[in-house]
Amino acid sequence: MRFAPMRPHILSLVTLLAAGSASVASLSVQAASDASNEFAQALRSRPNLQHGAELFRDCAACHGTMGGGSEDGDVPRIAGQHFNVLVRQLVDYRHETRWDIRMEHYAGRRLLSDPQAIADVAAYASALDDRGPRGIGDGQYVSHGAALYAQRCAQCHGTSGQGNAKKLVPRLAGQHYEYLLRQMYDAVDGRRPNFSPSHVRLLARLERADLIGVADFLSRSEWTAPPPQVAGHP
Numbered sequence: 001m002r003f004a005p006m007r008p009h010i011l012s013l014v015t016l017l018a019a020g021s022a023s024v025a026s027l028s029v030q031a032a033s034d035a036s037n038e039f040a041q042a043l044r045s046r047p048n049l050q051h052g053a054e055l056f057r058d059c060a061a062c063h064g065t066m067g068g069g070s071e072d073g074d075v076p077r078i079a080g081q082h083f084n085v086l087v088r089q090l091v092d093y094r095h096e097t098r099w100d101i102r103m104e105h106y107a108g109r110r111l112l113s114d115p116q117a118i119a120d121v122a123a124y125a126s127a128l129d130d131r132g133p134r135g136i137g138d139g140q141y142v143s144h145g146a147a148l149y150a151q152r153c154a155q156c157h158g159t160s161g162q163g164n165a166k167k168l169v170p171r172l173a174g175q176h177y178e179y180l181l182r183q184m185y186d187a188v189d190g191r192r193p194n195f196s197p198s199h200v201r202l203l204a205r206l207e208r209a210d211l212i213g214v215a216d217f218l219s220r221s222e223w224t225a226p227p228p229q230v231a232g233h234p
Contacts, residue, residue: 035095041115042087042122051117052124058111059121062102067128071135073178079130082165086122089194097194135176137216145213152202153214161221177219184211 056067059078063069067079078086092098093107105111112118150159157163161173172180187195188204203211 031095035091035097038094038115038118039088039091042091042118043084045116045119047083047119047123048116049120049124049127052120052122055112055117055121056124058106059125063125064130064132066130066132067125068130068132068134069176069179071133071176073135073176073180073182076179077130077134077175078125079128081126081171082163082168083122083126084165084168085163085170086125087118088168090118090122092194099191099193134174134219135178136219137177137181137212139216141209141213142216142220143213144209145215145217148206148210149214149217161218172218173221175218177215180215180218181211184215 059067062075063078064075067077069075069077089098090107090112093100093103094109094112096104107118112121149157149161156167156169157172158169161171161175163169163171183192184203184206186192187200206214
């Protein structure tokens with residue numbers, strides 16, 4: 001079978017689309033490289049807690065002066081979160097690998113000018129000790145959630161949800177129930193692009209009662225790890 005030759009204008013369109021795809025791929029690779037470099041620079045910085053406290057004034061408008069967030073889960077509790085994890089999330093917001101219009105603004109370069117500023121505010125937040133109230137579920141599935149968490153989640157997130165700073169696994173214990181639940185749903189629905197594919201697949205296999213139970217169990221858990229270490233410094 002002989003195929004008719006491709007018309008010049010169609011050929012030009014195909015060439016243009018191919019070039020455009022290559023450009024997008026190149027930009028994606030560059031964006032990932034920029035994010036990786038900024039993250040590494042922030043981790044190498046020696047945090048200035050005084051400057052971090054000044055920067056945190058903008059954060060306090062939503063997260064509260066002690067970083068406790070809101071019980072309805074609209075704003076997460078960030079007090080005591082691992083320094084490395086906070087830096088990673090701020091960098092992800094800056095490079096659009098995590099989405100939230102509010103955080104994209106506050107993590108932007110107008111307020112956090114460079115990696116040093118990211119390190120400073122992350123260190124201050126991680127050193128906060130908020131003992132305020134937290135949002136919890138109704139308790140219906142909490143026992144089921146505890147058993148499921150121990151079976152499928154504890155290996156990475158820790159037996160009590162304490163996370164792992166070196167592996168960038170966040171502290172989940174004591175986080176607001178509604179926030180935890182929303183993040184799990186967002187991950188499955190593709191609204192958390194910085195979640196690993198394996199993590200998304202695990203969550204996608206869970207039923208509604210499973211997600212509710214795990215979120216409720218974690219919201220009621222206490223973090224019993226030692227005081228946070230910030231970039232190798234107490």
